[in-house]
Each structure stands twice: as C-alpha cells, then as structure tokens.
Amino acid sequence: MRRIAFVAALLFTAAPALAGGLTLEQIMASPDWIGQPVENPYWSVDGHNLYYSLKRDGDPVRDLYHVNAAGGTGTRLDPAAMAQAEGPAVYDRSHTHAAFILHGDVFLVDLASGRRMQVTRSPQPESSPQFSADGRTLQFRDGNDWYGYDLASGITSPTAILKFADDPQAQQPDALERQQLALFSTLREMKADRDARHARQQALDVADPGRAPQPFWLGDKVKAVDTELSPDGRWMLVVTEPAHRDDGKAPGVIHYVTDSGYTEVQKARDYVGRNDPAPQSLLLLDLSAHKVWPLATNTLPGIKDDPLKAIRDQTIAALEKAGHGDEAKALKAPAVRPVTIASEGSGGGIVWSDDGNQAAVQLRAIDNKDRWIASVDFASHALVPQDRLHDGAWINWSFNDFGWLKDGRTLWYLSEASGWSRLYVKPLDGKAKALIDNSRFEVSQPQLSEDGQWFYVLANKLAPYSYDVYRLPSGGGPLTRVTQYEGVDGFTLSPDGSRLAVLHSAPYLLSQLAVQDAAGGAPRELTDTMKSAYTAQPWIQPQFVEVPSSHGAGVVYAKYYGPADETDAPDSRPAVIFVHGAGYLQDVSKQETYYIREQMFQNLLVQQGYVVLDMDYRGSAGYGRDWRDAIYRKMGHPELEDLLDGKAWLVQHHGVDPKRVGIYGGSYGGFMTEMALLRAPGQFAAGAALRPPADWATYNHEYTSNILNDPQLDPEAYKASSPIEYAQNLQDPLLIEHGLIDDNVMASDSIRLYQRFVELHKKNFWISLYPLERHDFEHADDWYDEYRRIDELFDTYVKRRGA
Known part of the structure; x- marks a missing residue:
C-alpha cells in the first residue's frame, strides 16, 4: 500500500512555491533566467x-x-x-x-x-x-x-622535425642484403650513390642554417605525448609512451533515443585497473648538436620501493592459496616503478627558466604514491632530484604548480608535505624553504609578479570557507590579504603587475569581474550579469556552522538552511541532508556553489517546513591532506560517520525528529546516499541517489585507483567501499535516478544494483532513467522530473512519516 501511495503522490502532488512565487518548475528551468557567470x-x-x-x-x-x-x-x-x-x-x-x-x-x-x-x-x-x-x-x-x-x-x-620511425640510413643490412651487395656490383654502385647524396645533404644541413633541420629519428616503438622547447632554442624535451598498447575492453553506452531512430552504441572509458596509464619516458634532444639522450628515472629517490608491498603480499598469498597462480604473478612489483610526466589535471609537466638554461620536470608514480620534481643536468644528460613528495594514501591531483624564480636558479612549488598545501622555494643546490610557516590553510593558484618580487596566492586563511587573494615576498615574509571578498574564485595579474583582475562570487552571486590594485584597496566592479528575476527572490542565506565530530575528526564544516526566525519552530520537524558530489570538492564556502539548482531546492524545502544541512564530510577539499586521505581504502565510511554526526547535530540544536531525516545527492553524493541507507539502515527515512557509483570496480582509473588502488591488487578496498556489496541491508525507501547515456558513471551501475534488490526481494526502491542525459543533466524537463520525484519522495516518507 505504501508503494501505491507513493506512485499516487508522484502523479498528483502540486509543485510548491517560494514566498516570492517561485515554483519547482521555475527552479529547474534553464538557468539562463538567473544570469551568466563571467x-x-x-x-x-x-x-x-x-x-x-x-x-x-x-x-x-x-x-x-x-x-x-x-x-x-x-x-x-x-x-x-x-x-x-x-x-x-x-x-x-x-x-x-x-x-x-x-x-x-x-x-x-x-x-x-x-x-x-x-x-x-x-x-x-x-x-x-x-x-x-x-x-x-x-x-x-x-x-x-x-x-x-x-x-x-x-x-x-x-x-625540430621528429620522426617516429627508424632512420632508413642507419639501418644495417641483414644477411640477405649483404649477400645481394656482394653478388651485384650495380647494387653496390646504387648504394654508394645514395650514401653520397645523403652525406652531401647532411653537410649542407650542418653548414647552412637557412635549411630545414635534419629529422630526429626516434623509432617506431614510441609516440610523443608532449614536447617542450627551451626558450634559447637549444634543447627540446620529449615525453613519450609506448606506441602500440592494447587499449583493453571498454564498456558501451547505449543511446536509445537518437536522430536516426536506431539504437546506437558509444564506446566509453575503461574500468579501473583494466588498462592502467601508459608508462612515460623522457628524451633530451640537443637541437644544435643533433643528439638524443634518454633521461633515466631510476635515480629518483624511492623509485625502486614498493609502497604497496603489504597489500601486494597479502593479495598474492590469497590468490596462490586459491590456485590462481597466473593472477598472482601478474601482481609482482616492478623493479622500477613506472611514472607519468605529462598527466593532465593531476600533476606533471615541464617548466623552463626564462633564459632557457634550466628545466624542471614533475613526475608522478603511476601507483599514485609519489611525486618528484627534478632538474635537468644538460652536461651529464640526467635528471637531478630536487623534491620528493610521498603520500601513503595518494598524491593529490591539486596543488602541483611549480616554476622558476626570476634568477633562473631557484625552483618554487606547492606541496602538501606539511599536511597542507604550502608554497616552497628551493635553490638547485640548496635546501627547500617554506615561504609560509605553520599554516593550517590551503594555498593555491600561485602567480609570480613580473618583477619577481611577489607571489600572489588564493588562500582560505581567515576560515576554511573564506577565500581571498593574498601576497607575500618571493623570498619569504608576511602574508598580506589583498582582497576582502571572502569568495574569490580566481585572479590574474595585469601585464605590469600593478593590478589584479578578480573573479568573485557569493552563495547567490555568480562569478563577477572586478579590478583592484595589486597591493590592496577598494575594487572597481566591472560586471553585473545577474538578472532581477533571480536577485529579487528572498533567498535564505546559509549559516556556516561547525558540527562536532564524534570520531576524533574535530569539527565538520557545514551550511545550514533554516527559517530566519526559529523561535516558534516546532519541537519535532523534518530535515534533509544534501551530500555534495565529486568527493574531493568543497561546497561549504562563501563562493558561488556548483549546485545552483540544488541550493534553490534547499530554499524550497525550508519553505515546506524542513531544515537542510550541507556538509563538507571527510574527503572534501579545503581542509588539508589528512582530511582528504581519511577515506583511503574505505570510501563511504568516514563520510557516513560525519553525516550521522550532522544528523545528531540537527536533532540536538534544531528540534529535528530523528525519524524524519532524508538524504540526497548526485554522483559521489548519490554514492553516499546509497552507503547511508545500506550501511546505516534505519538512520534515514528515505534517500534519493542521483547518477551514483554503485560499484567502484566499474568506475574510471584516474579517480578510483588513487583512493582504492587497483581492484586486482586491493579487492578488499573495493568490497568495503561499494554500495552493491551492502544491497542486502536495504530497508528504507530509495529512489535512484540516472542518465542512460552517462559516460562518466555508467547507468549500468544503477541497473546492476537495481537487479540485486530485485533478487533480494527488497521493497520500496525505484529507478528513474533519462534517455538523453549524461552525467551532468542539461535538459530542463529532466531536471524538473528528477526533482519532482525527490520532492515527492521526501514529502511521502520524510515529512509525513508518522503523520
């Protein structure tokens, strides 16, 4: 009977309106009515x-x-x-x-x-x-x-001309070719003519700078991933990887609603551990002398260690005991750990000094445990280690900026070595120095002024949720606050270094552009792209609160949405906990939220009598390395502890009925919704999981292997962290919503979990599939349908529970 009542609610419940007359349909419409961010x-x-x-x-x-x-x-x-x-x-x-x-x-x-x-x-x-x-x-x-x-x-x-093939002139004749040349004088004459022309061409190329350069023949076993030219034009660094690799088997995304009218299949990304990133190597090209040297990585400190030895030994022993010897052999540790050098979004790359006399290379172990910065010794054609950052969990994909000071001999870089992203400088032959001491806040986006005297950085020094531009002398000194917004999104220095162009935002303000003096002072606002239909609404300003952790994590920062006056609030009222996505993302900040529609939905929920809590659970960005690493090999466990602490805080401080708390979120937030219902049954009255990963073994490599290692190596981490492994615990109403052409978190995740519920004879679970949506929904009709169902789920199983 409860299922029948829920279906009826889906069909007949009217969309509520805010005090300003805004409806759910308006909230979920195209966001163009709000304005546009700069x-x-x-x-x-x-x-x-x-x-x-x-x-x-x-x-x-x-x-x-x-x-x-x-x-x-x-x-x-x-x-x-x-x-x-x-x-x-x-x-x-x-x-x-x-x-x-x-x-x-x-x-x-x-x-x-x-x-x-x-x-x-x-x-x-x-x-x-x-x-x-x-x-x-x-x-x-x-x-x-x-x-x-x-x-x-x-x-x-x-x-430079790079040829990824073997030099035809350098190839030695095989036995048959030698025999032919020995037998036939005409062939010998033809070969001598070719050799003479080639020698003549080489001599002309060397003597005449007006000619195109001779090609570098780099062989057909590798291909270029990146090339970087020195400013003096003397050197080129070439990042390579194997030219011929098995791409592995990739899942397919099925398009049911198509222009052609026929079902179409799109090849999607690989599953984690099924096709690890290709190992990369580095070549040094002397463009003047026309020579090539490989730059070996085996001298990097720790490159021959196995940071996963304990896990590896345990898994190999288990496989051998089970009679899977071939699988056990495949897990043997390499003698030298493979690395990536050009790795988009997760650290890596090459930076030259302004004069071209120095180059720095950032390398990352494919097992995600180490990041190295090395300089290049052009005389010995070797890498010289300058910094090693090791993390027993995983190296962050943020805070990997690096470069050179204007002297061309001193490196600067960001590092989480202290537990927080800090800015360091290091002379090539000296010791590293932290420019900001004892900081328990994050520093990012460093920019060196044109005169080399100042670093400008984005930092949340005032509070974890408050971001402004600061500056400090490049040689070290006091950190001075430059902007006063508490919600800076980014900035860029003017060509002469005297001014900053600043992007800033707020919870109901999309990014706007202002200019101010680089030393501080009053800004000049240059844009106002918001629309009155949005700004005129009586939006609820979130309260930034600290939720005490009952698990030794200190406090969990959160945004609380509630009525302006709670003096006449009922003794027992419903609540909803919103869980942000991405895992490593910060939603509790004074900047604009990525979740614009969800923030409006929180307002709608408050108007309906709920209070709402949005938490930066462990694993979120903005709180240092240990907060991020807390979820290593156990995704969904520390975060759930934090969410349950949030629920307890609502009960204690805001009169919330512990039996009337709902939970929802998308992507990682959808994953956490499923983990909350399946690992803490009875704690939440209902949950809505949007585009959720239900089995981390089917997610992508770049994200998942950082946190859980490879599934073949660390199967226990995947078992502990995947909602599908807890399907038997479902007892609270769960609504799953997923785009059918999602090529990030595949819809198969939700469909497989749904099938588990069917086989386990579970009740009160539903799935809503959207044929034309990928991971980020784009179409207003689908947004509206998605949130209509969420609103009605909460109305039926949270708000009216026990009524």
Missing part, C-alpha cells in the same frame, strides 16, 4: 582593458566581451570586432613585443608602435606562444611540433 577573463596586450566570456541565453555559445579596466560597461564583440580582438598575451623579456593566439593563429604585437601582425593562417590550431630568451624569435607549437618565427627576417621554420 568566464575566462584576461588582460589586453596594453593592460588597459579586459576580455571575458559570457554564455548566450538559449544556447551554449560563449561570446567574447571587452571592458575598460578603469570602469565602464562591457561590450559584446560581434564577428567583425572579433577579428580585431586579442588573446591572452605573452611578452618577451624586455617587454618590446607581445604575442597571443586568436582563432587558432599566432599574432605578434610591437608594443612601442602598437603594430599588430598575423604570423600564421592555417587550418590547424597553433598554441603555446613564447619568445626566445634573446627576444629574436617567436616560438609556437602545432600539436607536438614546434616552430620559430624570426622577427627580423619574417621566416617561419620548424625548430
């Missing part, structure tokens, strides 16, 4: 103006805008004006010239005269413009190929 601001070449992007209403196209940094109204650039726009600029060391990329082509500007010249006009996009150390050449790349534009002659030429 995106990707950058300075004009002369530093007088700023460019930024705004999404158009009604479609995903981003328009480019232009505004005077001294104040004024932003102007949208039409196609004709776009032709005269600029891109984010780079400058030569003397600030004589600037360069930028516009519509994929390279442009050069003479700063004294303002003369602008288009350097390339090609169908393929160029990128990464940089000036040579002497300022005579503008360097840029096309894919992994680098070119140099000579400012004096106007000639563009490749700086």
